[in-house]
Amino acid sequence: MKSVCVYLFPLLVLTCYSQERSNVGEYNILDYGAKKDSSFLSSEAINQAITDCSANGGGRVVIPAGKYKSGTILMKDYVELYFEPGSYLYASIDPKDICRQPQPEYRSEKE
Numbered sequence: 001m002k003s004v005c006v007y008l009f010p011l012l013v014l015t016c017y018s019q020e021r022s023n024v025g026e027y028n029i030l031d032y033g034a035k036k037d038s039s040f041l042s043s044e045a046i047n048q049a050i051t052d053c054s055a056n057g058g059g060r061v062v063i064p065a066g067k068y069k070s071g072t073i074l075m076k077d078y079v080e081l082y083f084e085p086g087s088y089l090y091a092s093i094d095p096k097d098i099c100r101q102p103q104p105e106y107r108s109e110k111e
Helices: 002-021 043-055
Strands: 025-028 059-063 066-070 079-083 087-091
Parallel strands (some): 025 059, 066 087
């Protein structure tokens, strides 16, 4: 009986976890204004989908099949970035599309 419990308990835990995670939402970047065009900048749409996903408790941001161009993408907690087969995300080469992250201030000990 003890050996049966040893095998059933992990199965029960996995089942509960999978049930909890199955209710997470999916956020399609096309619903946020992204376009399947590698000349159109989709950064704002992708970042808005990530923000909404995180604000609603997490989930999956779906990038459907197609070619997209993006600048900086800021990931947040509990968000999975899911690429469907045939989806390509190209980095923008324009420096204006890439926002600089704040750098920590370092001081030397000589001052």
